[in-house]
Amino acid sequence: MTGARPGNIPPLDPAAATPFYRQIYDRFRGAIASGVLKPGDRIPSARALTKELGLARGTIEAAYSLLAAEGYIQARGQAGTIVTPDLKPQMPVSKPILSAESSGIVPTSFRPDSSLPFQMGLPALDTFPRKIWARLGARCARAMLPADMVHPAVSGLPALRAEIAAYLQVSRGIDCSPSQVFVTSGYRHTIALIVHTLLKAGDRVWLENPGYPPTRELFRHMQIESIPVPVDRDGLVVSDGIRQAPDARAAVVTPAHQSPLCVSLSLPRRQALLDWAAGNEAWIIEDDYDGEYRYVSRPLPALKSLDREGRVLYAGTFSKVLFPSLRLAYLIVPKAEVARFEEMTEAMAAGSPELTQAVVTAFITEGHFARHIQRMRRLYAERREMTAAGLESVLAGHVSIDSQPGGMHLILRLLGERSDRELVALMRREGLYAEALTDWMIEGEAAPALLLNFTNIDSQRTAETLARRILKLL
């Protein structure tokens, strides 16, 4: 292990357009990529390098922070700062989805949302119409007038709200006016807006068990008590929720494809849930995160489409049908609650940038949105098929794959003794993403299973290659 002295780093250029911190960052990245600095090598402390280079301490810290944020270096307290020990050469498994890192090295565990194979929650990134998107982006940026620079309406651009209302009517059977649409920056923002407007600290809320873990974290931080309600092949067991907590103030459900089990909430259960909510003046929060993606038949209408009593709040998102870094989602509220939500957004909402809203509006208006969803529905049906076939051909006997009507991930039941959590940890170390069904349980045990996203697996061959890497870990 050799200490890297600044001498190892090519000299900085004070005349360059690139600021110093970025030059330092580039030099270190280059040194790591070329092998001048090796995993585990100690690098000079920020203080030492500040002295050595005669620059401001903040400049060095900015560079180190970037390097640490991207996983290249790690602070080890007294032991100093080192090049990340388990930094691995990039393994181009499924080419389209991997980022174009010039260094040829990607850290494995520091950007949990970077696109590892099987990364949950991501749409297909390789097939997004980026050229069209860039064209619309450029056009909207050029079209910006002074009037577009003032505070945007906190509930969203009127044109975007109108497009969302029109889309939901056609595709999800929801009859709503644009005034019922509130544009948010994502699911967490949507839930926080609902909690602030309709709930109070100490309220109890039914959550599906198993269910999306961030929801209960979010409720915990907002002093809302989560009541785990089991899910069977018909979805949420409404009678069990009523038995446990008849007076709960709300229920969060994923009726289209339960998250993560992918079952659909049956019609009798939908009706029972609506009846309970109407009878108790409770709220139903319908998280329709991927309702568009159903492969065995037409997408089911949303639960919201059956809502005669105005009890359902519908949470949609552009993260799965466009892409997550857009940070655009929306909430449909019952007509009678519009005024309360308007008051709360005026008081608390920050609003979404005009530019991203304008680009999405143009993307919808010009028909690219509907076309993209149709194409993705076909593509995901294929990729689902190919991924399942590839995994089965290699892992038969070790796993069984649930048959599911829709969604963006597969459920692999583990037939052996191995715990799903253990296997997930091993896979992460090998640069493969998976989530353990056990981690999605609020309480009780689940049969061990892996959740694997298939939307970015481009062929059966890719699935087989990845499956062989999983096989070694079983």
Added chain:
Amino acid sequence: MTGARPGNIPPLDPAAATPFYRQIYDRFRGAIASGVLKPGDRIPSARALTKELGLARGTIEAAYSLLAAEGYIQARGQAGTIVTPDLKPQMPVSKPILSAESSGIVPTSFRPDSSLPFQMGLPALDTFPRKIWARLGARCARAMLPADMVHPAVSGLPALRAEIAAYLQVSRGIDCSPSQVFVTSGYRHTIALIVHTLLKAGDRVWLENPGYPPTRELFRHMQIESIPVPVDRDGLVVSDGIRQAPDARAAVVTPAHQSPLCVSLSLPRRQALLDWAAGNEAWIIEDDYDGEYRYVSRPLPALKSLDREGRVLYAGTFSKVLFPSLRLAYLIVPKAEVARFEEMTEAMAAGSPELTQAVVTAFITEGHFARHIQRMRRLYAERREMTAAGLESVLAGHVSIDSQPGGMHLILRLLGERSDRELVALMRREGLYAEALTDWMIEGEAAPALLLNFTNIDSQRTAETLARRILKLL
């Protein structure tokens, strides 16, 4: 008053690329602009037009919603829907700031954040380098890779956090590392993040009196009790805060230019505030919304730059130095609190769009940001001077203008009997914006005064023209 039948509206074109709701919207706007529909005219109900045109109800409602959101029509319950009665022809007062409405008509009171003369909180919109911005926007849109489409880091893009840290060091004397920077979508989001992380329901917080009204609204919604603390010529009267609520958990201050009185917090007061916070483990929230804009001397270093004990949370924003519809702001937290804020943002933050963060980063990196701020500092000093001169030449004897070292608005003390609230209401009716100092008081009385933003007043002549319109209302 004639009812408008659909016959008045040119026929819709089913083959057009424009969706029906937008065609209907365009037709109505055109009819209003051309005078076919006059202010006060009744238009068909959504239900009647649905039947008449044989389209979906949602389509008509989408069009009507847009028209209502933009102030063209008003729902009047039983009386039906009418063209807004006080719709006025556009008055091109200060050309650069008014939007390019093709219809020649702008509603006066329905978009409070559209750019009326004297609109508070807006930077100069006519002098923003929109061409450079559009070029960077187009470039960033084209450069988007699949890796840029995944969930962005919830605390902000690493490169942007580094740029913000570097900028604050140079311009505001704040020594912080990028890991202390949390990118947010605006001031409200910043405050909510602080409350969630460091405060709990029932906590008491000092607020400046007078002070920015949305802050106390926000605290009220989050069950935080506001303690109004008076402001004198040295800024917040710290001793009064200590007398009233020594055990408050936090204090919100605007040390650079008190909002709205524009006084600077004196050095002894800064020290007293820091001592109180350190002694009581309380937090100081420094809202530095326009610290860059000081005209009589160099900008003062931020209060945060004196923070040895890690008690100051620094809230900055791009709304005043770039523009509000960007929805980007930031929070600097003390080093010791970074982990708590990281945990809270992971649980609750939605994150900001990659594209807007990338454009701002490029804008800073390439030097446009520093240049723009320098230019605006000079321009605002001039516009402040010209606006004050123009107002004084017409309104002398009726008002006296406070002398202030910085900020983006003037304070006009009313010398007559007229209440500031009344005058503001009259001005709004005439298409002029102002805020009443009385409305900024949490408790107690203030001498009546108008707050008038000067950043978009382009000449002394414009100020005089506007002043003559105010004079008629006095």
